[in-house]
Amino acid sequence: MTDQKQAMMYGLATVLLWSTVATAFKLSLADLAPVQMLLVACTASIVVMAAILMLQGRWGLVFRLRRGQYLQSMLMGLINPCLYYFLLFGAFDRLPAQEAQPLNYTWALVLAYLSVPFLGQKLRRIDILAGLVCYAGVVVIATRGAVTSLSFSDPLGVSLALGSTLVWASYWIIATRDTRDPVVGLFLNFLFGLPVIVLVCWQTAGLVMPVGSSMAAAVYVGVFEMGIAFVLWSQAMKKAENTSKVSNLIFISPFLSLVFIYFILGEVILTSTYVGLVLIIAGLWLQQKKVRDREQALSHG
Template identity: 25%
Template sequence: MKSRQNVLTAAVTGLAPAVWGSTYLVTTELLPPDRPLLATTVRALPGGLLLLALGRKLPVGVWWWRALILGVLNIGAFNFLLFFAAYRLPGGIAAMIMSAQPMFVVVLAALFLGERIRAIHALAWAMGVAGVVLLVFRGTASLDTLGVLAAVGGALCMALGITLTKRWGRPEDVGVLTFTGWQLTAGGLVLLPFWLALEDLPDTLTGSNIIGFAYLITFGAVLSYMVWFRGIGRLPAVAVSFLALGSPVVATLLGCLVKDETLSVLQIFGMAVIFAAIVLGQLRAPRPKPGETSPAPPGTTVSQVPGQPAPEQERSG
């Protein structure tokens, strides 16, 4: 029963990166051109303010700076670096670099959460990278140094965001709706001055623009991040990180459906390898033998052993 529940939780959590895989298509087909900061700011800030209004609860104490850090890592800096890399690197290269993210989480989870580095996760990561390469790589191309650094920075932001979200959990009396609102608002406010300084408003907004922005706010931010943070609270950090590999798969499939692109045999094989990597990434460590205890990460109670949800997450999730 527990195993079936974990599979269902992983499947639901995987919907978030699946939705994020549609972001590139929505941005290129529905939004005003050449305004990535506008897209990312509008994606985060309105939805965050809406969730704050619905939750009617602001951070208290240490959660002011924790919410700011998580908002920057999970949303503000991550999205900024991702779009920056996409504009400076050839198609697919950014996705290949971003596929290093699960291995970053494996290392960070060992440092901050006390999770063991397992050979199965190294194998899953290698398979995930190979699958992404088969899926998106299109020949050789010169690499832009700033673009590569931005892609690596984006992967590190996402990895550290997942790890710290898992380590800190969320306050006992705060549900996932409010918790998501804190982070979206913080991330949007961090992006706001960059957008105002580097971009201007489009002269007009078309019906397609409005539909695109509405999609990014609702599905691309509010609903997807609520599902994502719920999953982080219930699954091991490493397992969640591998789910993000589904994003380039969805982006490729949507390109085939909407733009009449075709899939090669290598791409189909790459998708199968990515799916296998995601499944391997969900495998849990063996249960401790009778009399043994799992090590708890520094600064946590026994109820916060890695892989087990904290009591407050069970009550408010």
Template identity: 35%
Template sequence: MQLNRKAYFFTLLTILFWGGAATAFKTALSQISPITLLSLSSVISLLVITILLISNHKFRLLTQLPTKQWFYLLILGAINPFLYYIILFEAYDRLPGQVAMSLNYLWPVMLALLSVPILKHTLNRRSLFSILLSFLGAVIIATAGDFSNWGKLDTFGLILVLTSTVVWASYWLLSTRLKVDATIKLFIGFLSGSLLSVIYALWNNQLLINLDNIPWLSVMYVGIFEMGFTFFIWLTALHLTSNAAKLANLIYLTPFVSLMLLAIFRHEEIYFTTITGLMVIIMVILAQKYWQKGFSKKTLN
């Protein structure tokens, strides 16, 4: 019982920290470019992960990792954090926070689609209907429920946020194939990603700015809580609980916390259609998990 209470506490922290990410993104991007935000926050995240690696006495595992796995993880770092976050931050820079955040939750749907060519999965009618319903939720968010609004939002921004879901789903599929300690995986990924981010920022003259003009609080929030530390809080919660599925469902409260924080700190007017579209997407994701669980039980029986 005590362990479960701790698990719920860590889960609530995870929801709160990840829920504040959209607000931190928009606050930082109101003062600096997406490239600058990525380069600074990824370096901060790398430092946090390095501290966690040393404190958990896992640094020696780096020397035991085969060269092939090192190379594979460095390549993954080019996908996430580098490619994923540069696309996502650019989308946030162009769109209202509520739209970018809500549409980003389409990644499990993209995961289901990509699993067909990559993992050779098949989609039944129920899965196809779920995917179509999810995209309907996305359309509701993008148009605020009125098709006459189509085109009023930045079209390229919408393309970017949808692309970010494909990139994240691809990273997830490629990453889960590699059985490596999570801390090691993140460290090497951010070692590669932060290096690429800094090089890209320098190439575009995006780091040659006055340090006093950088919103350090928001940048540090992104680096510490969005990219790094919170992932380990979430892993701790899953490790402590006797019911991981229940915690996994609770994590879908995060986008609604994000909407609340965007309204409070960024003064965004949260549209009813955003909540409606987001609820459609989340309900479909949860329904798919339930159906997959039921299918697994039937298979075992």
């Protein structure tokens, strides 16, 4: 099997896992508060990433970093998992999965915009057009199709979802300067973020939680969305000869996610969700066009 085929297999596996997490979020939040869900999921992801590092013979890397890199993990851990998942799970707690999930996908566009001031990249007209198309989709979903009235179904839930995209994009901009092994870095970020989550959970929702399907869903999120999916996607990017082909697989995820949301959660998918999601994906496709064009130029060069 060629490296590109392996990359596509890793990419498809990741996309399949990502497609299930919106459903898992809602199942977990049925009985758990967002911060309790985060505590369970974060703990599970730490165990999984530690196991992966040990199986790959890279556990020793955790102890070979400079003091500044451990400090970096403490600071990055406050962003992800702490702040990012506080906002994201808060959004899923207030909004139907079919609304919260597509809004979260706009982080890729936010990343492109933040790359202008922080990474010195140029803003082109197609980026502005992509933004207009994307956020038209956001308005359609957030208003459930009542675009002219601009009455949002849950303004706080929508704000939390969009806020999470800003935090996630900021995290990846900071991560561009991170020279550590990606899994080691993420493991330490989560490890240092965990005490903060424990403290917030203890002071707010409490550490006593019901053991049942909600707990199992939270463990699933930690194992697959926070842990294994990240490792699979890293492998896909490492092996890809053409990264844009692998990256385009992401566009399958939100539509596949609606299938799980409909059949498992029983949410009736609104027409406005489909319309808004198509606009968001179209905007992201436009924004990604420069990456595809650059890769084609390099491959032909």
